[in-house]
Amino acid sequence: MKTEHNPNIDELLVKSMLDEASVAEQIEIKQWLLDDDDNQRYFEHFELIWNESKRLARVSTVDENAAWERFKTRTRAKEQETEVIPMYPKPVFRILRMVAMVLMTAGVGWLSYLFSTRSSSHEMLTVRSGMETLIDTLPDGSVVTLNRKSSISYPKDFEGKTRDVRLTGEAFFDVKPDKSKPFLILVNDVTVKVVGTSFNVKDNAEKTEVIVETGIVEVSRDTQRVRITPREEATIMKASAQMRKSVTADEFHNYYRTRRLFCDGTPLWRLVEILNEAYEADIVIGSERLRNMPINTTFDQNSLENILGVVSETLSLKVEHHGNQIILK
Structure with a gap:
């Protein structure tokens, strides 16, 4: 996943999860998500693990402070080599304390999992x-x-x-x-x-x-x-x-793959139902007597306008447009 373009993205995501990100930081996160699809997947993993950590935290019976002290002891040797000053101390320490608790209660390698998802076969x-x-x-x-x-x-x-x-x-x-x-x-x-x-x-x-x-x-x-x-x-x-x-009453479920509407005695109400879904239209039948009138034809790669034209001629209907709504009379 391509997170190397923003080395501080994990800290920004932590602040966002804690509702402590500024407007500028929120904009930076949104831009980062738009930059690459891999970034969106990385964010989904981050959010999933964050939520799981909070869930485990709610059921934990372990002393969080003691877990945190043990976590610091294990990492102190590496920290002595190079002093690192965190950019966002409060939210970072909060998440690390949560991570320590999760590691002790559930045996989940939170940090290692977060960064290993780039190459994991379970991704x-x-x-x-x-x-x-x-x-x-x-x-x-x-x-x-x-x-x-x-x-x-x-x-x-x-x-x-x-x-x-x-x-x-x-x-x-x-x-x-x-x-x-x-x-x-x-x-x-x-x-x-x-x-x-x-x-x-x-x-x-x-x-x-x-x-x-x-x-x-x-x-x-x-x-x-x-x-x-x-x-x-x-x-x-x-x-x-x-x-x-x-x-199965008809083959309309194939439409988005074949772009073909095969009508064999299909009642008008059923065809209208499919047209509204396929073309995101708002077609209504203006008279109850028209609902069950049968259609026997095949529409192949047709536009909505062409289909309604054929229906109009076949069933002697009028097609009226009222704004975004289409009424068959």
């Missing part, structure tokens, strides 16, 4: 798609396609008995088979387990949805567990403990 990598879809190859050769505004985190190398990744948003996975090491996707409190298959996972504020294209996928939440096969989906509602298995 977590995070890939974000931003405003465009993105294709990424994982360490095992599996391929993931991220929809817009989504992210995935995974280790530099898949070690241990499973291949664990974390997903935010939506992604399509084409998993490389390995029966000895299952592939696990963690999405909030939902776990998706596979060996080698292809499937789509979508998570939003209302639900988590898993749709299988090939192979068998096991979806679990707490004590509930369901297996789904091609053209089946599992839906887990956020507001309840409900987990539902059903047959």
